[in-house]
Amino acid sequence: MIWNWSDTCVSGVQTGAGEGWLGRLPFHVAAQTCEGFGILLTHGADAKRDLVAPAEWAAAGTAGFRVLREGPDAFRARLKNIQIAQPLDNTLYRTRFRVFFEWLRYRDDDPDFDIIRDIVREFVFRNFPIAKGQVVLGQPCPEQYVHSLATARNTFGISGWKLGRRLSAIGLAQRSSVSKRFVLNEYAPADVVRGIVTEVDALLNATEAAHRVGIDRMMITKFTDRGLIPKYYPDHNAAPLYHPRDLEAFLGRLRSLAASKTPSEQHLDIPTASRWLSVPTDRVTRIILDHRVPLFANETKAARFRDFRVSVPDLQQEIYRAQDGVLRPADAAKVLGISVRTVRSLLDRGILEPRTVREERSARNRRYVSISSIETFAAEYITVVDLASQSGRLPGAEAILQTDRGVQPLDLDSRCNMIFKRADVPALSASTVSNVKASRRAFSNG
Template structure:
């Protein structure tokens, strides 16, 4: 057991173990190296704070266990995994062991006032070791670098370094910048002193919270357009202060910052730009530290909810086990489907907005929404596919559309219409169950849609009559599809032929003037833009709207279609369509929307006359 030295000194508040032993050696007139060697202490054990060496120093300095424990806690005792025990916390070693040793020159000058041996009086404080500490609260100045070396044993020989620099320190060559301590500085000092924290930040390790204050402060600076700053002490002080002001507001304040960054992002911004520098630091540099898991999760959750990260990608240090979002582009790449077709199919199921004209990579949607309709989406096809599947000719299909018996799932200006295969097959399922087998060309039978046209019978009424068993249906042997469905001509005549049934149904009139959009003419009638004649069927009591000659005149007097314009001018339909587009003539607009295919007569003739003056004036 070692005896206490005759010449001793007392530890100063927050003094590190290395500083104290250096002063103890100076008091006894020897270097730190000689002091350790003379008492047979292992030099490596000294710098590693091995318990036997620390205990020997305690005996030589006649210190109480509490004094030794206090100094060691301000110094940082090495632990496994490149960590240190420091002020009741486990902190990564490089957070308190830096090549650059900082301090407050005013504190060191104050130490030597009235002292005969400056080196024996100057004490290095433990808070100066922590890289997150930037301010001396006593003198309200920034800490300054005192010396720097990459060799730990040289760096931690406090006596040798202060001996070399003491005259410069005392002479005022080292000076910190005056600064007003921030709330972060006060919080950090209090937490180091008390080793407790009753704010929500106390739930997390000191180094984690201090690092988050740094990163959040940089994100705030980046948001304010000062991303390149943060290199000098003043900027670092401001960064930590700004980050702490956010962090002390609780998790809600941090989440509000993250949400604001998401809301303010440009369409092409990725997560690394939006969450700079949190995304890179937490997701790559600091993945070794589980203390940051909570904050990594906050950002990862938002990344996965915002960007279409694929299964298997690494996001914030964690592999994505299941994709949450798709974009049109990523779904196209994954399925091999054409992106334009996918866009229309997704719009049909209202998974995306049909009017969203952003690039494919920027339109995202939940994978679950897609999975729910994946099978249905595969049934969404173009018109020709539906016609082929149901065995209908183009005129037959147009008739069904005109009657509203089938409609596109997606339709709109500048959008190719897309249809559901199921809708077409449902028509067959509606007509075929009770169909009789009939021979090709058998007398008395007529194809269902031909019957509607010949006898001016609405298709929808025929469909209803078939469904109620009031009409017999036949199917031509050896043929399939809608074209093979026939009805008896005499039954159609008996049911629908009536003197009152003259003129055309609104939809049929629309077809006659080249308007194939279902309900277009009816919209004009309902809004009072053209007349219609209502006739009551004496046998059924059903009121029918019929377009008679005066009604047709009320339409032609006010409106034109491409077909009727072609008839009046002799200009081809395709040339007229291009002319109207180039002159900006748009479909007639009603309070309930545009009437596709129908145009104001004056606007059409104005465009025709402007383009082709030889075609005369408006009639």
């Protein structure tokens, strides 16, 4: 029985075929579908049709008409809204659309309803984990379009843990707040699941990945911590598994910096250069990639990590740039032409500015020297050796001469170099100041 639930709807479908999709349907199909779908919209999936009052049928028909008059896309969109209104669980389309779905099944013998059945069936196939061959509204599913964790596990043999972790990384799942299991935000498209299964099958453990890159297992762990090579599962507690694609991308970045020519004696492989400079290999590699330090390799296209050679002076210069304006005491001593003991004494007295640096290799905090304070020191102080080089006297004779003139050296620890304030030394050549800066540049350049 068709209730006169809306003058607008009745006039729209009784006047014959209209311009809209709904108006071109047979009258009984349009009217009954508005009612049947409208009951789902107004009373929910568990509504009992025989308990619906005439006035409620009218309201339901109006609600259904407002959606269906916008066409099939609006119909599908409202079905999708009903599906996602509740979290995914074990309930499928029969539960979520029960009153409407049962009504539609009762019209199996009327071919005029095929257009409605086709839309609903296709929606169910593409939005619920329906197995291939499973019959919905009289037709078998041609292929499975989406998966739950359970159907993916049964179909592909992949563990829910591995699949859930990857789906979580791309935003299709999340970790349950009450258990360690993963929960889908929406069913996973079959092609996405197939892609994950293919990737998981290709994963390498840390030992296998290290062999492919050309390093040892401990080094690949350091490269991962440094952010050079990502783990397939980024979680902190996840097993260290690697995809060949990411390993090849890492080697590709190194190969892009490499030229095919014979290296000189100044070119060493990266681990050897790292040991020579007392800087961890993973940090050196990070500097090479970030600062695009030129590399060399005999077989560039097939080169692995230990095949690359780097210029030690070039690398040394970039390391100093990466140290954010500081030098180790030993390097500061080379720049200033004094002993390391003297540098430490100058740091103790605040004449050179100390900086605390956490060394990557030892994981300890060390006292480094500010480069700006080294240049300030060079402008304000001079060693007795530099004075002697200007005067042509021996350093010992120069020291006696200056003290006889009343010039007092800095009060430093025993066995430190003798140093004077430039302002206290008469007729000092100004060229010595620039000489120290030039010395520092030359040291930085290797």
